[in-house]
Amino acid sequence: MARYTAVKGMNDIVPPESYRWMRMEEDLRLIASRLNYEEIRTPIVESLELFQRGLGETSDVVQKEMYVFEDKNGKRLALRPEGTAGVVRAFIEHNLGIERPGPHKFFYIGPNFRYERPQKGRYRQFHQVGFEIFGDPTPEMDAELIYAAMLILDHFKVKGEIRVNSIGCPVCRPAYRERLIAYFRPKIGELCGDCRRRIDINPLRLLDCKADAPRERWSDIPLITESLCPECAADFERLRKALDIFHVPYVLDSFIVRGLDYYVKTAFEITAETGGTQNAVAGGGRYDGLVAATGGAAVPATGFAAGLERLLSVIPADFYAPQPLATGFALFDGGVADLLHFTKHLSHHPVRFMAEYTPRKFKNALQKANKRGARHLFIFGEDEVKNQQVLYKDLVTGDQRLFGQHEIMAIVMMLMEKEVSP
RNA sequence: GUGGGUGUAGUUCAAUGGUAGAGCACCGGACUGUGGCUCCGGGCGUUAUGGGUUCGAGUCCCAUUACCCACCCCA
Numbered sequence: 001m002a003r004y005t006a007v008k009g010m011n012d013i014v015p016p017e018s019y020r021w022m023r024m025e026e027d028l029r030l031i032a033s034r035l036n037y038e039e040i041r042t043p044i045v046e047s048l049e050l051f052q053r054g055l056g057e058t059s060d061v062v063q064k065e066m067y068v069f070e071d072k073n074g075k076r077l078a079l080r081p082e083g084t085a086g087v088v089r090a091f092i093e094h095n096l097g098i099e100r101p102g103p104h105k106f107f108y109i110g111p112n113f114r115y116e117r118p119q120k121g122r123y124r125q126f127h128q129v130g131f132e133i134f135g136d137p138t139p140e141m142d143a144e145l146i147y148a149a150m151l152i153l154d155h156f157k158v159k160g161e162i163r164v165n166s167i168g169c170p171v172c173r174p175a176y177r178e179r180l181i182a183y184f185r186p187k188i189g190e191l192c193g194d195c196r197r198r199i200d201i202n203p204l205r206l207l208d209c210k211a212d213a214p215r216e217r218w219s220d221i222p223l224i225t226e227s228l229c230p231e232c233a234a235d236f237e238r239l240r241k242a243l244d245i246f247h248v249p250y251v252l253d254s255f256i257v258r259g260l261d262y263y264v265k266t267a268f269e270i271t272a273e274t275g276g277t278q279n280a281v282a283g284g285g286r287y288d289g290l291v292a293a294t295g296g297a298a299v300p301a302t303g304f305a306a307g308l309e310r311l312l313s314v315i316p317a318d319f320y321a322p323q324p325l326a327t328g329f330a331l332f333d334g335g336v337a338d339l340l341h342f343t344k345h346l347s348h349h350p351v352r353f354m355a356e357y358t359p360r361k362f363k364n365a366l367q368k369a370n371k372r373g374a375r376h377l378f379i380f381g382e383d384e385v386k387n388q389q390v391l392y393k394d395l396v397t398g399d400q401r402l403f404g405q406h407e408i409m410a411i412v413m414m415l416m417e418k419e420v421s422p
Numbered sequence: 423g424u425g426g427g428u429g430u431a432g433u434u435c436a437a438u439g440g441u442a443g444a445g446c447a448c449c450g451g452a453c454u455g456u457g458g459c460u461c462c463g464g465g466c467g468u469u470a471u472g473g474g475u476u477c478g479a480g481u482c483c484c485a486u487u488a489c490c491c492a493c494c495c496c497a
Contacts, residue, residue, distance in 0.1 A: 005488080060495055064423085082497085112497085117423080119491060128497060194494075205495095260496095269497095280497055307497030331455070362455040370458045381455065395457075
């Protein structure tokens with residue numbers, strides 16, 4: 001019989017890697033909570049229309065990357081390809097903007113799905129953490145958001161580059177769009193096939209085409225930052241001042257664009273050495289029009305998402321050291337009951353412990369403990385059981401001592417002390 | 423959707439076209455309650471699948487498939 005395998009592009013997360021995931025997610029939730037972002041959990045399935053509206057009909061995600069299906073009623077549904085649309089829907093549906101005063105800060109963590117060809121750092125099921133702020137129009141809030149992204153990077157000891165841009169608004173972007181088309185039209189013969197197609201659909205995307213590498217080839221490409229309307233230009237200035245106050249190290253990059261239609265003004269991206277070409281670890285910006293476009297009030301919004309696979313790939317390998325393992329063995333049948341009691345008592349304390357109830361010879365217990373990578377060994381042999389004691393051995397230092405079987409607190413204290421200063 | 427690379431034991435890898443192997447891991451045993459050993463024993467694996475060439479294919483050719491990498495796109 002053929003063995004079952006995971007679906008292409010969808011990966012199991014198994015030990016020991018799953019431990020790093022658990023810890024990373026714990027830390028992300030903690031950081032979010034401290035900055036007063038509240039968690040919001042939305043379904044993985046939404047109506048197809050929500051994404052079509054929100055992300056824009058011309059985006060690649062909507063056009064060819066979504067998992068779309070019908071339920072038994074014929075309703076068109078989709079696996080979420082990103083997190084923002086669902087959060088916006090929930091924000092509107094539950095009147096979260098009305099019952100409490102803004103600004104409203106939310107975060108989410110979870111899987112997203114896109115039907116793309118997998119490669120390093122890109123999977124069909126991938127995971128994101130996202131931060132979203134509703135009800136605040138200020139570029140200062142954008143700056144605070146970028147600062148939060150920076151805090152996350154710093155926390156995980158990740159060296160990333162923060163690149164910032166303004167991509168204008170419905171007032172000034174159309175004019176820039178025309179300038180760009182006018183600039184590239186005469187050069188159309190020099191462009192790659194994709195860009196020839198894109199020039200009328202989404203000319204902004206020509207800017208980050210890797211095949212054409214426009215920024216190296218032409219030095220006089222019109223820049224969005226030179227075409228901003230007075231309001232966008234002023235906001236961009238305020239953004240930069242606020243970032244300076246936060247001491248966020250950033251570089252201006254006029255070639256940053258966003259793949260999804262809902263973004264305006266502030267746009268930013270964080271790249272890091274992920275080992276592949278997929279080096280964008282996080283990205284986001286302002287999306288003032290999305291809430292209204294989704295059927296809510298005219299609520300300004302800003303946010304970003306970070307890819308967890310990519311984030312984890314740049315977190316130093318030794319960032320999370322597993323808690324030292326303690327292990328217990330009985331040396332004869334009469335020790336098993338005591339070992340069971342010991343397991344039960346230790347389970348109430350924050351120590352990582354596992355027992356094995358097949359009696360072993362002392363030597364074999366040592367070998368087994370070593371192979372398992374345990375630091376601490378507890379032995380229930382004939383002498384110990386007779387005296388209601390347990391033998392403890394530190395497998396690293398070789399030290400050993402006897403404890404009374406009921407001295408659980410003393411044992412726990414010792415284990416925790418060793419954890420702090422080995 | 424388009425390219426390129428790679429598929430041999432759980433794993434890492436061998437095997438000039440001529441009998442499919444090793445290390446590690448794993449399981450069992452020996453070694454009287456003190457170490458990461460040592461020794462002994464344990465693997466017929468449709469060499470990814472299906473065709474073809476050949477006296478003979480893990481090896482060469484074709485197709486399929488899976489994985490990886492890249493394009494594309496993005497987190």
